[in-house]
Amino acid sequence: MNQINIEIKKKIFPLKTQNKQSQNLIFKNLNFTIKKGQFVSFFGPSGCGKTTLLNIISGLDKDFDGSVQTYKDATNSNISYMFQAPRLFPWLTAIENIKYPIKKRKNCEKIAFELIKKIGLEKYKNQYPNKLSGGMQRRIALARAFAPNPDILLLDEPFISIDKKVSNLLRKLLVKLWKKYKPIIVFVTHDLDEAIELADRICFLSNLPSKILLDYEINLRRPRNQDSKNFKTLKRLLSSTTSLKKKR
Amino acid sequence: MNTILKNELFRRFISIFFLILIWEIISRIVDDTIILPSPSNVAESIKYHASQDLFHHVYITLLRVFVAFFLAMIIGSSIGIVMGRKTKIDDYLDGWLILALNMPALVTIILCFIWFGLNEVAAVLAVTINKIPTVTVILREGTKAIDERLIQVGKIYNKSRFEIIKDILIPQLYPYFVSAARSGLALIWKIVLVVELLGRSNGVGFKINEFFSMFDTTSILAYTIVFVLIIMLIEWFLIKPCDKKLTEWR
Numbered sequence: 001m002n003q004i005n006i007e008i009k010k011k012i013f014p015l016k017t018q019n020k021q022s023q024n025l026i027f028k029n030l031n032f033t034i035k036k037g038q039f040v041s042f043f044g045p046s047g048c049g050k051t052t053l054l055n056i057i058s059g060l061d062k063d064f065d066g067s068v069q070t071y072k073d074a075t076n077s078n079i080s081y082m083f084q085a086p087r088l089f090p091w092l093t094a095i096e097n098i099k100y101p102i103k104k105r106k107n108c109e110k111i112a113f114e115l116i117k118k119i120g121l122e123k124y125k126n127q128y129p130n131k132l133s134g135g136m137q138r139r140i141a142l143a144r145a146f147a148p149n150p151d152i153l154l155l156d157e158p159f160i161s162i163d164k165k166v167s168n169l170l171r172k173l174l175v176k177l178w179k180k181y182k183p184i185i186v187f188v189t190h191d192l193d194e195a196i197e198l199a200d201r202i203c204f205l206s207n208l209p210s211k212i213l214l215d216y217e218i219n220l221r222r223p224r225n226q227d228s229k230n231f232k233t234l235k236r237l238l239s240s241t242t243s244l245k246k247k248r
Numbered sequence: 249m250n251t252i253l254k255n256e257l258f259r260r261f262i263s264i265f266f267l268i269l270i271w272e273i274i275s276r277i278v279d280d281t282i283i284l285p286s287p288s289n290v291a292e293s294i295k296y297h298a299s300q301d302l303f304h305h306v307y308i309t310l311l312r313v314f315v316a317f318f319l320a321m322i323i324g325s326s327i328g329i330v331m332g333r334k335t336k337i338d339d340y341l342d343g344w345l346i347l348a349l350n351m352p353a354l355v356t357i358i359l360c361f362i363w364f365g366l367n368e369v370a371a372v373l374a375v376t377i378n379k380i381p382t383v384t385v386i387l388r389e390g391t392k393a394i395d396e397r398l399i400q401v402g403k404i405y406n407k408s409r410f411e412i413i414k415d416i417l418i419p420q421l422y423p424y425f426v427s428a429a430r431s432g433l434a435l436i437w438k439i440v441l442v443v444e445l446l447g448r449s450n451g452v453g454f455k456i457n458e459f460f461s462m463f464d465t466t467s468i469l470a471y472t473i474v475f476v477l478i479i480m481l482i483e484w485f486l487i488k489p490c491d492k493k494l495t496e497w498r
Contacts, residue, residue, distance in 0.1 A: 060400055080404065081404045083400075083401075087397055087398060087400075089401075090498070091420075091422070092497075100401075100415075101405040128496075130498065148405065
């Protein structure tokens with residue numbers, strides 16, 4: 001797989017308020033291409049259809065006008081998705097959760113153990129998720145997302161509502177895993193710092209109906225520091241450009 | 249003394265001991281074996297019947313209980329899961345379900361005997377029909393509470409429909425299966441006795457009817473205690489461990 005082509009002609013969301021049917025136009029003519037191994041952040045206000053976009057790319061949401069091409073047939077495509085909540089199976093242990101996507105493969109045991117070591121939770125491999133902290137659950141969800149060695153990995157604000165220290169650690173972990181496995185990553189967030197720190201490329205989404213305000217390649221050297229001068233300058237530049245565009 | 253009282257098993261033992269003691273006292277006050285025989289009378293009666301045909305009848309009744317139990321669990325949970333998943337089918341069947349829930353057990357039993365004759369099939373069928381609606385209701389609620397977001401995880405990783413049912417749907421229903429099984433066992437064995445009393449010529453219910461016509465309270469209690477003990481053993485050594493195993497992650 002070399003790239004993904006996304007072409008959404010129209011996506012509407014039916015709304016039901018006080019027995020009146022109305023329709024909410026979410027995307028109209030949203031097209032973009034993502035290259036192999038690229039890490040793309042989508043940044044936008046809440047409610048701008050970020051999750052919907054990921055659901056469309058993942059194939060969970062098929063109710064839209066347009067196409068998602070991944071240069072492999074749909075049943076063969078190797079997509080992985082880390083949701084906003086960890087969504088671990090509470091009846092499976094940590095290691096069984098990581099193994100879940102690749103259960104049928106012969107070497108699943110080995111892959112899962114390697115991953116759990118990478119996230120530093122091998123001591124907890126036989127624990128059930130309910131016994132683990134929120135940060136640990138997310139680390140396991142991250143490991144599970146990498147288990148099938150995906151060509152495309154979708155992440156839906158995976159690091160929100162946890163404390164800064166843990167989310168910093170998780171971001172470092174994500175970059176480390178991404179560098180090793182090199183999937184295409186589509187990362188969705190409403191935290192601009194996070195978006196700039198992680199991605200090769202950042203797309204700004206507008207309010208509904210959502211379109212891409214700005215598509216920018218980030219050339220900052222890694223590892224990036226949110227407090228460095230270059231980082232702050234770039235952040236200011238990007239936010240002023242997009243706020244100008246919004247007004248127009 | 250205090251340390252002994254802290255032991256859970258000991259407290260349970262004490263509780264049973266007091267029950268027997270109260271029974272003994274009342275039976276002495278009443279002093280009439282037809283109204284209330286003493287515990288020792290009943291114990292002797294158990295010994296006597298055990299040497300006769302007690303275990304034969306208990307075995308027959310247990311067999312009926314298990315066949316009806318498994319049939320009701322399988323049929324009831326299948327209907328319940330389908331109703332929980334498909335709103336339209338739920339709308340169609342909901343009225344029937346309420347009707348079935350409110351049907352008196354006695355009516356189903358008598359109707360089954362009238363329609364199918366006084367035979368084994370009619371007996372087991374009557375019990376099964378009585379139990380199915382409650383299983384259906386429990387499993388329908390369980391299915392409605394299923395976390396759709398976990399099913400999405402299965403879909404992302406290209407799991408087949410069957411795998412999603414087996415690995416994601418069913419595990420979420422474990423607690424509901426256990427609760428249906430618990431209430432089911434308790435309800436079914438009571439209904440089986442009524443069925444046996446009305447239309448069978450063996451089993452615990454049949455024997456109790458026989459003793460009733462002779463006012464033999466001692467034998468009635470003897471049979472009852474043996475049977476209740478067996479059901480309790482099943483609960484302790486079969487259902488409880490299963491429950492623990494299936495829901496240890498909670």
